[in-house]
Amino acid sequence: MPTDAEARAILASKRPRPLRRPAPPAGKSLAPLIKALDARFGQGTGALENRWPEIVGEQLARVTEPVKLSKGRPGQGGALELRVVGPAAAFVQHQAPEIISRVNLFLGEGAVERLRISQGPIKPRAARAQPQKRPVDRPLDAARDEALSASVDPAASDGLRQALLNLGRRALKTGDGSGPAR
Numbered sequence: 197m198p199t200d201a202e203a204r205a206i207l208a209s210k211r212p213r214p215l216r217r218p219a220p221p222a223g224k225s226l227a228p229l230i231k232a233l234d235a236r237f238g239q240g241t242g243a244l245e246n247r248w249p250e251i252v253g254e255q256l257a258r259v260t261e262p263v264k265l266s267k268g269r270p271g272q273g274g275a276l277e278l279r280v281v282g283p284a285a286a287f288v289q290h291q292a293p294e295i296i297s298r299v300n301l302f303l304g305e306g307a308v309e310r311l312r313i314s315q316g317p318i319k320p321r322a323a324r325a326q327p328q329k330r331p332v333d334r335p336l337d338a339a340r341d342e343a344l345s346a347s348v349d350p351a352a353s354d355g356l357r358q359a360l361l362n363l364g365r366r367a368l369k370t371g372d373g374s375g376p377a378r
Contacts, residue, residue, distance in 0.1 A: 244276075244299070251298050256291065259284035261318040265308070273300075273309025282315045289313055336365055344368065 198206065244265070249257035264277040276299060280288050288295070292311045299308045336344075344364045351357035 244302070247302065251302050252295055256288065256295070259318070260288060263314070268309060273306045275310050275312050276308045277312040277314060279314050279316050279318050281318060285313055285315050336368055340368055341365070 244251065244262040248260075248262060252260065259281040260278050262276060263279045266275045266277070268274040276296075278288065278295075288311075292313075296308050296311060300306065345361065348357050348360040348364065351360055
């Protein structure tokens, strides 16, 4: 064992390894790439879907949805493909110049030159705008929890007892307790 003076001399003469620097944030590294891709391919329909009712109005937003934004050749505008509920296609075709001008206000001048209209069902706007919400767990009242605990006490092992208890609590929380969970 070295003495204190020898240990200090050893530590003073030998430098420890420098600490590794953490990796830079991914957003900082990807920002130039995303900017280049955005300039090359445009924002796409994702940007349009989120703001579609604001761009075309509530009435048209109920019967249309943007499907695909195709970029045109250099110097030319692209094509926006819209899915339209069957009977509204003629109305949308009549409104095409106005829709194109509104989309170009949002995406930039000359981004869209023509519309392609395809008839078919569209997703309900509520399903497009909001993700599905999970139901909130209600607490189980003490009397029902006590009855459940008493009913699983005869189980052979602790693991099985705990699994049955968890399953029973979940079933009683989601359903009314009289039948299978809904």
